[in-house]
Amino acid sequence: MKKKSVGLIGLLLISVILSACSNYKFKAETEYTIDDFTATDHRGEEVTLESLKGKPWLAMFIFTNCTTICQPMTFNMTQIQEELEERGVEDYNLVGFSVDPATDTPEVLSEYLGHYSVPDESKWHLVTGYDQAWIEQFALNSFKSLVKMPTEGDQVIHGSSFYLVDENGIAVKNYTGYSETEEGVPFDTIAIDMETLIEERLGK
Template sequence: MKGKSIIAAAALSLFLLAGCQSENVEESFPMKVEVGDLAAVDQNGESTSLSELNKGKIVIADFIFTNCDTVCLPMTANMAKLQKKIADAGLEDEIQLVSISVDPEHDTPEVLKEYSSRYEMKDENWSFLTGYSRDEIESFANVSFKTPAAQVEGSNQFVHGTSFYLVSENGVLLKQYEGVSNPPYEEMIEDIEKLK
């Protein structure tokens, strides 16, 4: 009987230690920003929210808009490459990619569906979000991701962050990476594996 309680106590300490380790892993990342929720509609017209997509999954997010004439096309192509690398590493069930439109008035679900179809991508773990107001997305980007999301005056273009953002399963923004030219894919995969 005594042997069983020693084994149970050892198992419990290992369980508690594993919990502490995952929290300590988050502490080792440079950013620790609570990400708020964002109610949205995805490219398939389904109602969703960032917290729903984040539930039980690590999120890699970026900000885009479909009329973008500079950085969004390479960023989306790079996210498609990242999706493939995540699949090759056997991590696709643990990761949710999220591209958040900063131009919700133009970027309807239909527009986002057409835009996403230009890339070799899988809907299963990559959502393109819209369905909120411009004020909501500006505030959300500023507060939760510490990045701008504002229309350029007198233009159909928007200023927005060009990073890929790593969000833990606990909804905490931990790190950002270059999203436009030469994203550090291997570093992203390593960071994801640290959080598993």
């Protein structure tokens, strides 16, 4: 009798957990309206806020000459895409804004991305084609994030967050994009949030 009770409790717990997962609702934590922009990605294609609308996208700020966090951040973004691929999620984009546009031409960005094992390169847009003053103001206005070219040296100051932007161009949540420990970057949470946003948009 005791074994049956334990088994029943176990089944109930599993059903509660599965129910909680299936009933997960995305909850926005921020409401930052992204300013209109026109940029050029690493394939030489034009990318605008309007062209990204209709699908959620994950944004980050990086530059190719970065000697600290940018390479780990880019790798972490590939890991998130792997999670999305495993879940069968397709309607999304990954956008990396260069914070050193004078150096980061489309060709340089393309070569940079080529060093990574990217599950689906077609969803990536590493963008440039604007000036330094613009990206610094854009990051502050749209993402409440600091970007600053120092007076000495070439290591641009910028944040390490990933930003989830919904299909309407509103940044609704941000996450740790870099951590000294792998556990610090919430790969699963980001993938689940993106999947949930898409499903809610499609009315699933």
